[in-house]
Amino acid sequence: MIQVENLTKYYGDFCAVDQISFDIHRGEILGLLGPNGAGKTTTLRMLTGYISPTAGDVRVKNYSIDENLLEIKKLIGYLPESAPLYHDMLVYDYLDYVARIRGIAKENKSARIRHLADMCGLNEIMHNVIDELSKGLKQRVGLAHAIMNDPEILILDEPTSGLDPNQIVEIREIIKKIGKEKTVVLSTHILSEVEATCDRIIIIDKGKIVADDSTEAIKQSEGDENFISVSLLNAEFKNVEDALNGIDGIIKIDQIDNGDEGVLTVKLTSRSSLDPRGDIYRRIKETDWVLVEFHRESRTL
Amino acid sequence: MRQAIHIFKKEFGAYFLSPIAYIVIALFLLVTGWFFFAGFFIYNRADLRNFFNLLPLVFSFVIPAITMRLYSEELNVGSYEILITMPVTYLDVIVGKFMAGVAFVAVMLVPTLAYPVSVSLLGDLDWGPVMGGYIGGLLLGSAYCAIGIFASSLTRNQIIAFMAGMSICFILTMINKMLFFFPEAALGVIGYLAADNHFQNIAKGIIDSRDLLYFLSIVFIGLYSTHLVMQEKR
Structure with a gap:
């Protein structure tokens, strides 16, 4: 055409x-x-x-x-x-x-x-x-x-x-x-x-x-990689890194923001073949952090 | 050509959607009416020479104000992109817009017919020069419209378009009154370039092919330059 x-x-x-x-x-x-x-x-x-x-x-x-x-x-x-x-x-x-x-x-x-x-x-x-x-x-x-x-x-x-x-x-x-x-x-x-x-x-x-x-x-x-964003209260980045590092499929953990009122935001890079969100949630549940935000980022150019 | 007529209708209608048309017409009638009748009873002659003497100067301000929006506004808003990607040619657009400008000038001249009518009631008016004056007025108006459209195609800013168009029209109007600035050898050429000379010839009631050719050339040069500018913008 x-x-x-x-x-x-x-x-x-x-x-x-x-x-x-x-x-x-x-x-x-x-x-x-x-x-x-x-x-x-x-x-x-x-x-x-x-x-x-x-x-x-x-x-x-x-x-x-x-x-x-x-x-x-x-x-x-x-x-x-x-x-x-x-x-x-x-x-x-x-x-x-x-x-x-x-x-x-x-x-x-x-x-x-x-x-x-x-x-x-x-x-x-x-x-x-x-x-x-x-x-x-x-x-x-x-x-x-x-x-x-x-x-x-x-x-x-x-x-x-x-x-x-x-x-x-x-x-x-x-x-x-x-x-x-x-x-x-x-x-x-x-x-x-x-x-x-x-x-x-x-x-x-x-x-x-x-x-x-x-x-x-x-x-x-x-879609080789997916991004997951997690915001936590009462958490230190180092502890979060230690807690989440072992989860299957997670490649990288980055600190995005340690901004207002003690909210720590981390960006997790994961392989798209695996969805690690369930594991992440279970790990967080074991700690006394307060989960305030948890979402998969939409991929845009 | 059918497309050009659609564009003409749209552009002509658009003049009357905004207050610009009414303001320009009112201003034109005010200025010409004032200057014409201010001296009319002092001269005590039943003719319209004063009105036609003034017309080129008034046109060189008024017509660029009429034509300034024709391209500038479209380029500024971006609607030109919509217009030109519809099945129209560049020529259709130019001709349509030009006809809209000329039609507006004609509409603007219609109320001034009250002047010869009232003068003919007061004295013995010779209608020959009056007819010539109106034909010349339309020709002059067409030439200035073409120049105004060219100025409008140069920029997306209407004020700049107005200033540029006005400058060119003003120079063409006034150049025969500045002849003493020029060397003697150039006088013939410059005299020929003066729009006022050609207009006054026709306004005397003499329709000469040289004067017609002059106005038609200006129209052609103005519109062709517009075409070149729009091609260059692609």
Whole structure:
């Protein structure tokens, strides 16, 4: 569906994206994962033709981005980061404008807008000014914008950043619903985000591809180590180290914090094949430490 | 071209969503009305020469204020990214925005038709130069719109866009009044560059192809430069 070959982008001397190549297949939900400044947004912007690559080529369905940009634009629905919409328009007027630019026939237009409003939950806010919407609502309007003409490819840049957990779940549901029939490319810097939605993950760092595999495979290779955080009252780090060191699967014990009110926080590194949490709990129970916090850390990049 | 018309409608409508449009129109009518009628009864002539003499100078301030938001605002908010990744060409966007600016200038000129109407009630008005003046006004307005759009494409700051556009328009308006600064050999060229000269020719009621060509060239250069700037930004 999309072929990317040796894509490179320089901003002056700074190399934002360095010769990356990958293929995206029809019906895939692809997650572009990487820390801030890794080149995710730049890559997506080159896929949509918003910026032109310094070198390399993007081909969408045999159209080249250099020669058939307009054809490619018709195939792609794109939502940039933080949904920069026209802030002084009403939601309805905005969607109407997008529908006209997207070439939706007049007689289907209002039905299409109504359908999108149902799908993205916009019915209550159709006559609000975009400026007055919360970030999550704006994101949903942006999503409606991106899927206006039922595009074959949907490109979303950080679709859930800055949203509260409820909104994140809602947006994920919508993306999954769309992803059943469409090719979706989304970027994020949160690992759990791609785990929840994507079939395939490409990890990029400093403009280069570090890993490109299915979500399952990445999970296994990435997950050699797990981190467990434990906060204790009335405990000395040395004693904690002695008590927990013998547990099967624990590789390393680090002191994170001996902060306020005598709470000691330690970070335990464990092999992912074993879950030592039961043993840790039993060991702590034998002492007179007070356990105030005990959780497995979510792995994010 | 259908896309350009959609963009035109949206941009033109957007002017009237914010108070800017009404403020600019009110200010324009106030300034031109005041300067026109202040001397009108002293001269005691039934023509609009005073109004048209003033028009280029007023335009060089007012039009950059109209066009300053066309690109700067979109670049600042980021909505340009959304716009240009929809199936539109760069030309569609430029032409749509340009037409919106010109249409706004036309709307701004409509209320001033009250001047010739009231003057014709007071005396025997020659409608030829008046027609010429309004045609010239639209041409001049188009040229300044193109310059304003170019200035707007340069920056995401609307104030800078306004200042840059105003400077260029102001120079084109005033350059024929500063001819004594220039060497004699350059006078012909500089005289030709002066927008005011060409506008005053048309405002006399003479529509000359040289003057038309001048305004159309300015429009072309302004819009083409905008295109180059937006390409460079990719």
